[in-house]
Amino acid sequence: MGDIRKVIVAVLCAAGLSLQAIPAFAETTLRAVMQSDLKILDPIWTTAYIVRNHGYMIYDTLLAQDEKGEIKPQMLDKYDVSADRKLYTFTLRDGLLWHDEKPVTSEDCVASIKRWAAKDSMGQKMMSFVDSIDVVDAKTFTIKLKEPTGLVLLGLSKPSSNVPFMMPKRVAETDPNKQIEDFTGSGPFKFVKDEWKPGDKTVYVKFDKYKPRPEPASGLAGGKVAKVDRVEWLAISDQQQAVNALQKGEIDFIEQPSHDLLGALKKDPNVTVLEVPQLKAQYVFRPNWLHKPFDNPKIRQALWYAFNQEDFLMATIGDEAYIKECKALFICGTAFASTKGTDGILTSNMKKAQELLKEGGYDGTPVVLMQSTDLKVLTNLAPVAKSLMEKAGFKVDMQSMDWQTLVARRAKKDPPDAGGWNAFLTAWVTADVMNPVSAAYVNSGCDKASFGWPCDEKMEKLRDEFARESDPAKQKAIAEAVQLRNIEMTQLIPLGEYLQPVAMRKALKGYLPAPAPVLWNIEITK
Amino acid sequence: MGHVPLNMFAYILRRLLQTIPVMLVVAVFIFLMLRLTPYDPAAIIAGDSATAEQVAQIRSQLGLNDPIVQQFFNWLGKVLSGDLGQSFFFKKTVAELIGERIEPTLSLAFFTIVIAVLVAVPLGVLAAHRQGTWIDRVVMGFSVLGFSVPTFVVGYILIYVFAVWLNWLPVQGYQHISEGVWGWAERLILPALTLSVIYVALIARMTRASVLEVLSEDYIRTARAKGQIERRVLFRHALRNAAVPIVTVIGLGIALLIGGVVVTESLYTIPGLGRLTVDAVLARDYPTIQAVILLFSFVYVMINLAVDLTYTLLDPRIRY
Numbered sequence: 001m002g003d004i005r006k007v008i009v010a011v012l013c014a015a016g017l018s019l020q021a022i023p024a025f026a027e028t029t030l031r032a033v034m035q036s037d038l039k040i041l042d043p044i045w046t047t048a049y050i051v052r053n054h055g056y057m058i059y060d061t062l063l064a065q066d067e068k069g070e071i072k073p074q075m076l077d078k079y080d081v082s083a084d085r086k087l088y089t090f091t092l093r094d095g096l097l098w099h100d101e102k103p104v105t106s107e108d109c110v111a112s113i114k115r116w117a118a119k120d121s122m123g124q125k126m127m128s129f130v131d132s133i134d135v136v137d138a139k140t141f142t143i144k145l146k147e148p149t150g151l152v153l154l155g156l157s158k159p160s161s162n163v164p165f166m167m168p169k170r171v172a173e174t175d176p177n178k179q180i181e182d183f184t185g186s187g188p189f190k191f192v193k194d195e196w197k198p199g200d201k202t203v204y205v206k207f208d209k210y211k212p213r214p215e216p217a218s219g220l221a222g223g224k225v226a227k228v229d230r231v232e233w234l235a236i237s238d239q240q241q242a243v244n245a246l247q248k249g250e251i252d253f254i255e256q257p258s259h260d261l262l263g264a265l266k267k268d269p270n271v272t273v274l275e276v277p278q279l280k281a282q283y284v285f286r287p288n289w290l291h292k293p294f295d296n297p298k299i300r301q302a303l304w305y306a307f308n309q310e311d312f313l314m315a316t317i318g319d320e321a322y323i324k325e326c327k328a329l330f331i332c333g334t335a336f337a338s339t340k341g342t343d344g345i346l347t348s349n350m351k352k353a354q355e356l357l358k359e360g361g362y363d364g365t366p367v368v369l370m371q372s373t374d375l376k377v378l379t380n381l382a383p384v385a386k387s388l389m390e391k392a393g394f395k396v397d398m399q400s401m402d403w404q405t406l407v408a409r410r411a412k413k414d415p416p417d418a419g420g421w422n423a424f425l426t427a428w429v430t431a432d433v434m435n436p437v438s439a440a441y442v443n444s445g446c447d448k449a450s451f452g453w454p455c456d457e458k459m460e461k462l463r464d465e466f467a468r469e470s471d472p473a474k475q476k477a478i479a480e481a482v483q484l485r486n487i488e489m490t491q492l493i494p495l496g497e498y499l500q501p502v503a504m505r506k507a508l509k510g511y512l513p514a515p516a517p518v519l520w521n522i523e524i525t526k
Numbered sequence: 527m528g529h530v531p532l533n534m535f536a537y538i539l540r541r542l543l544q545t546i547p548v549m550l551v552v553a554v555f556i557f558l559m560l561r562l563t564p565y566d567p568a569a570i571i572a573g574d575s576a577t578a579e580q581v582a583q584i585r586s587q588l589g590l591n592d593p594i595v596q597q598f599f600n601w602l603g604k605v606l607s608g609d610l611g612q613s614f615f616f617k618k619t620v621a622e623l624i625g626e627r628i629e630p631t632l633s634l635a636f637f638t639i640v641i642a643v644l645v646a647v648p649l650g651v652l653a654a655h656r657q658g659t660w661i662d663r664v665v666m667g668f669s670v671l672g673f674s675v676p677t678f679v680v681g682y683i684l685i686y687v688f689a690v691w692l693n694w695l696p697v698q699g700y701q702h703i704s705e706g707v708w709g710w711a712e713r714l715i716l717p718a719l720t721l722s723v724i725y726v727a728l729i730a731r732m733t734r735a736s737v738l739e740v741l742s743e744d745y746i747r748t749a750r751a752k753g754q755i756e757r758r759v760l761f762r763h764a765l766r767n768a769a770v771p772i773v774t775v776i777g778l779g780i781a782l783l784i785g786g787v788v789v790t791e792s793l794y795t796i797p798g799l800g801r802l803t804v805d806a807v808l809a810r811d812y813p814t815i816q817a818v819i820l821l822f823s824f825v826y827v828m829i830n831l832a833v834d835l836t837y838t839l840l841d842p843r844i845r846y
Contacts, residue, residue: 039615039809046572119580177583179617197626198616199805200700200797236698236795240682244690244697402808408566411581450577 028524029230030508032253033242034517037235038202041191042179044119047161049429049516053255056518057204057231058099058185059165060224062090062109063157067219067278067513069335071157074213074221075104075166075186077139085148085470092139095211098168099190106141110134111172113143113156113164118176120162122438125467126151150470151437158438159220159515160431188212188226188520202233217521219278219514227510227523239376246271246503252524253504255517258376259317265503272508275501278515280324281377281427282331283312283495285385286441286452288422291415293367293394298360300490304345305353306392307385309496315380322499329483329494330439331430335472336479341487346495353392366395368416370409370424374402381425381495410451425495431515435475436466436482441492454491534838538831545827552823553602553816560812561594567614567810588614601816611813613806620817623802630700631798633710634790635783637718642725643776649726650733650772651760654741665730672727681720681793688716698795717794721787725779732775736768743767769840777833781826 036050043055064074073079077093096104110133117123117130129149135141143152156164166172171182183191189204196202212223234251236242239258245251247268257265257273265271285303287294294300313323326332327342344352367389371382386396397416401409406424414420433439442463443449444456462485466478486492502517510521568585585591589600604611610620653665689697695716701709740746741764749759788800799818806814837844 037805039805040571041617177580178587181617197797198618198623199801200626200795234699234795235797237792237801238795241685241698241793241795244685245699248690248693248697250697250699405565408569408810411566411569411578413578448577 027230028228029232030228030253030519030522030524031232031234031251032519033236033245033251033255034233035256037199037237038196038233039198040179041183043165044116044162044176045179049161052161052163053516053518054191054202055163055165056187056220056516057189058183058187058191059163059167060096060185060187061157061164061220062113062166063153064221065157065159065219065515066221069219070221071153072215072218072221075109079153086145088143088145088152089136090141090143093211093213094139096186097209097211098186099184099207100168101209102168103138104166104186105138105169106135107138108169108172109166110141111169112166115167115172115174115176116162116164117155120155120158120164121440121443122151122155122158123162123164125437125463126155129467147468148470149467150475151467154435154437160429160438163516186210188224189231199235201235204231204233205229217510217512219512220516220518224518224520226520228519231519243503246505249505252508253502253519255502256500257503259319259322259498262319262322262501262503270506271503272506273501273503274511275322275499276513277333277499278430278513279500279502279517280331280333280430280497281500282326282430282433282497283316283381283425283427284441285425285493285495286423287490287492288416288420288452289454290413291420291422293360293362293365294422294490296360296362297489298356299362301488302353302356302360302362302392302394303389303490303493304487305347305349305356306388306394307493307495308346308348308388309494311348311384311388312381313496313498315384316377317498322501324497324499326497327494329442329486329492330434330479331497334430334434336435336476338476338480338483340480341484345487346493348388348391350392357393362393364395366397366416367422368420369396369398370406370421371398371400372403372406372424372426373400377427377498378403378425385423385425413453427498429515436463436479442482442486444489444491452491454489456485456489456491459485459489459491534835538835541831541834545824548827549820549823553605553820554598556816556819557598557601558594560810560815561597565810566590567812570810571614601813605817605820610817613814614811615809616811616814620813623814624799624817624821627797627799627802629702630796631784631787631791631800633703633714634717634721634787634796634798635780637711637714638721638725638783639776639780641718641722642729642779645722646726646729647733647765647772650730651737651765653730653734654737654764655756655760657738662734665734669727669731672723675723677720677724677789678793680723681716681790684716684720685793698793700794700796700798713794713796717790717796720793721783721790725783728779729772729775733765733768733772736771737764740764740768766840770837770844773836773840774833777829777836781829784822784825784829 034050034053038050038054040046040051043051060075062075063071066072075092075096077091080089092104098104113133117127129145129147131144131146133143158164168184171180174180183193188207188210190207192203192205206226206229212225215222217223239261242254243261243265246254262273266273287300289295309325317323327346328337330336369382369386372378382398386398389396409421410424412420416422436442440450444454444459446453446455462478462482466475469475469478507525509523509525512518512521568588569581572581572584613620613623616623649665653662656662685697688695696713699713701713703710746763749763787798788804791798791800803818
């Protein structure tokens with residue numbers, strides 16, 4: 001009996017302690033399930049979208065794009081461009097503080113721009129125009145160009161990976177190829193490193209000394225007001241469980257609910273499913289230019305006639321409400337989208353595809369097509385591609401693997417029968433494929449290009465021309481020329497677009513439509 | 527009698543020494559297996575639009591370009607000095623990661639095994655006692671079902687009934703015991719029930735078989751002839767003599783639970799060692815995978831030793 005009594009006393013004591021642990025005031029906590037778990041914390045070192053989202057929580061940007069895609073000052077009070085468009089002068093706002101409460105200075109920003117530009121493809125292109133970046137005083141710095149380019153403002157307001165986030169000078173001076181160890185930002189939330197448990201949760205708390213802009217929040221611009229005290233990103237890997245948890249009110253927000261579960265969510269009166277046009281994504285087919293048969297432009301061209309977008313979209317998303325056929329290279333509805341040169345392609349015209357294969361002298365070399373099996377939005381792409389390619393006369397060796405294996409294998413330049421590959425399919429979000437400089441797969445710089453290594457001098461000249469141009473009408477004309485060149489040379493094939501809605505509890509108000517999911521401006525109303 | 531503890535001590539020491547080559551073999555095996563698979567942690571770390579040059583730089587920083595033998599001895603040297611290394615991905619030491627994950631896994635294993643033993647042993651004894659009756663058939667039917675239905679299916683059913691429909695328990699998550707006992711227990715009920723189904727099936731079946739074997743022994747007939755009540759015959763005489771194989775199964779069950787709760791932890795979002803293993807494998811985080819596999823092996827060996835030692839308590843004839 002004595003033992004039982006001791007156990008009861010111990011349990012009561014523990015229960016008492018647990019009650020004491022409840023805080024004396026009600027703290028508002030936003031619990032979110034993001035697209036994946038946060039494992040890396042340096043948004044300049046990696047392009048992973050989850051790390052970009054983390055960046056938006058704790059860092060700020062000099063410029064930002066609003067809901068309409070217009071570039072607005074963010075950390076900047078103002079910027080001036082000289083008459084010859086070769087000198088940009090940037091002035092920081094008053095009262096900006098780092099999370100350690102030291103003031104943000106132009107020295108910090110110059111170091112941050114340099115680190116970002118060393119890693120980011122658009123930043124690298126921008127730096128090829130830059131003569132010098134100089135500190136004028138604590139709040140002012142200049143960028144002096146060798147020749148005019150529109151890339152300065154476009155680059156510094158780049159909405160997606162890599163975003164030019166500002167960091168303290170001591171952090172920004174870290175070698176761009178090494179990850180940062182200090183996570184001091186100046187954004188609306190502070191990262192709580194002690195509570196960060198990869199595979200479990202990531203915690204942010206409101207930065208009370210953040211000074212938001214006076215304008216209302218719009219897209220990634222305007223006043224970034226943190227309206228909750230604490231944000232927790234929970235690593236719920238099972239989609240059904242995330243939906244269960246949202247419906248029960250255990251979490252407040254899901255960034256990427258699976259399309260097949262949207263029906264259940266839409267029926268729930270306590271849940272809102274929000275369609276954000278900026279969160280559209282584009283499926284792409286990427287051929288490898290290094291090896292047979294896709295080292296031959298005629299054979300690559302046959303793919304444009306073998307494929308049609310509907311088959312890919314229906315096999316993956318399967319709901320007409322969330323898909324859009326769009327043959328433009330740059331996402332439909334954005335500034336550089338065009339229908340130029342798209343007549344007759346992507347219609348599964350097998351006769352034409354077979355003719356091109358014959359013209360190209362296709363000798364039956366099997367195409368090693370990599371299929372990603374663990375990411376639901378990608379899994380069915382490769383089987384559709386295989387089927388259509390075989391109808392056109394290709395021999396296809398589809399090899400299934402998880403996404404991480406695909407990521408590792410696509411970096412290999414070896415021949416397909418020695419561990420390399422011929423093609424794979426993936427998806428890009430709108431913000432990454434909006435113009436010829438930011439779209440990684442348009443880069444045709446041979447060894448400097450992304451996996452697939454297209455090598456096309458004419459395309460590179462067009463991209464350079466685009467970078468030099470700042471007149472929107474002329475930029476559009478160049479973007480159209482880039483699209484035509486892509487159809488001719490096949491750096492990539494766009495396979496249609498899909499919309500990825502977000503889901504949240506009805507009590508959440510103020511979610512901002514933007515190219516990246518941002519959690520400022522959101523309040524929990526009850 | 528004075529020699530017994532000394533023999534036992536020598537036995538334990540010998541078994542502990544035997545773990546060294548076992549662990550070494552495990553270390554070599556897991557190290558080679560990871561290095562020989564066509565995976566590249568650097569490509570995963572580098573992200574989606576990294577260039578081949580960036581991937582190569584990261585590979586070099588991680589030391590993955592060094593000869594495999596050199597990589598192995600670098601790692602082994604650190605492990606022997608108590609340093610499990612730094613995770614490639616999590617900006618934490620592997621020891622820290624494991625430290626954070628042990629409590630949820632041990633809690634889940636504890637709950638599961640308690641439920642399994644409390645339910646399975648009486649059921650097994652009852653089935654043996656009522657051999658051939660409907661009770662026996664129901665217990666054995668449940669046992670077959672428990673083996674056959676995948677854990678995630680059991681989990682989804684329990685979640686739907688108790689969390690979504692009846693709204694009695696949380697859908698997912700884990701709360702540390704230091705944050706409140708009820709919150710901790712409440713979040714473990716469904717995962718432990720889910721996980722215990724297969725162990726109930728296994729232990730009940732083993733208990734039934736062992737007890738049936740013992741029930742035909744002469745001393746059981748003697749106990750009954752002496753007029754002892756049936757419950758006493760079953761639990762004092764039969765179960766105790768049938769305990770060795772049952773304890774073996776329970777012991778192995780505990781060992782499997784420590785390393786085998788991957789599906790349940792993933793389903794219920796419990797940040798335990800199982801999920802750490804999955805995350806580490808998906809991210810090709812070599813130092814973390816190596817450390818957790820070594821840990822699982824060590825736990826397995828230790829539990830086997832504990833089970834062997836328990837035999838001496840249950841059966842005085844067994845001596846080492």
